[in-house]
Amino acid sequence: MTGRTGPSRMIADAVPGLVVAALGLVTVLGARTLPTLPGLAYGPAFFPTVIGIVLVLLGGGIATKAVRSTEAGTAIGPLPPPRRLVAAGWVVLGLLLYLPLLQPAGFVPLTTGYALVLLLLLAVRPLPALLYAALLALLVERAFVKLLLVPLPAGALGIW
Numbered sequence: 177m178t179g180r181t182g183p184s185r186m187i188a189d190a191v192p193g194l195v196v197a198a199l200g201l202v203t204v205l206g207a208r209t210l211p212t213l214p215g216l217a218y219g220p221a222f223f224p225t226v227i228g229i230v231l232v233l234l235g236g237g238i239a240t241k242a243v244r245s246t247e248a249g250t251a252i253g254p255l256p257p258p259r260r261l262v263a264a265g266w267v268v269l270g271l272l273l274y275l276p277l278l279q280p281a282g283f284v285p286l287t288t289g290y291a292l293v294l295l296l297l298l299a300v301r302p303l304p305a306l307l308y309a310a311l312l313a314l315l316v317e318r319a320f321v322k323l324l325l326v327p328l329p330a331g332a333l334g335i336w
Contacts, residue, residue, distance in 0.1 A: 270290050285313075290309075
């Protein structure tokens with residue numbers, strides 16, 4: 177922790193949340209300008225709109241938590257610097273590994289593994305991290321395959 181307390185700590189924690197929420201709002205508004213495609217239930221604006229809504233909700237949650245924790249006399253502590261660097265490095269390295277491994281490994285197992293490693297690096301306990309990672313992979317896969325009609329790689333084993 178940096179030792180900051182009170183309003184300065186609240187501002188330092190709430191501002192990033194508000195920035196994320198604002199970016200989400202801009203994304204939703206920008207997606208509304210995309211053309212619709214006749215005969216399709218989901219057009220080019222669908223995915224950016226979903227992402228924008230998620231950003232607004234997450235950013236608003238971060239800002240709200242910062243305000244509430246400051247009022248309660250606690251501060252939201254960041255991850256220790258080495259852990260932050262490793263987590264940030266995994267985001268980049270994991271994506272570089274993700275692309276060549278997607279076809280042979282398959283979307284669901286690879287996405288579950290990628291998200292699991294990231295959640296563990298962010299100090300989420302192992303069992304909840306595994307559950308969140310698997311649920312995320314399955315929900316995203318179902319959304320793409322069933323709603324958006326975008327086939328995703330099943331992998332060499334063709335399990336999924």
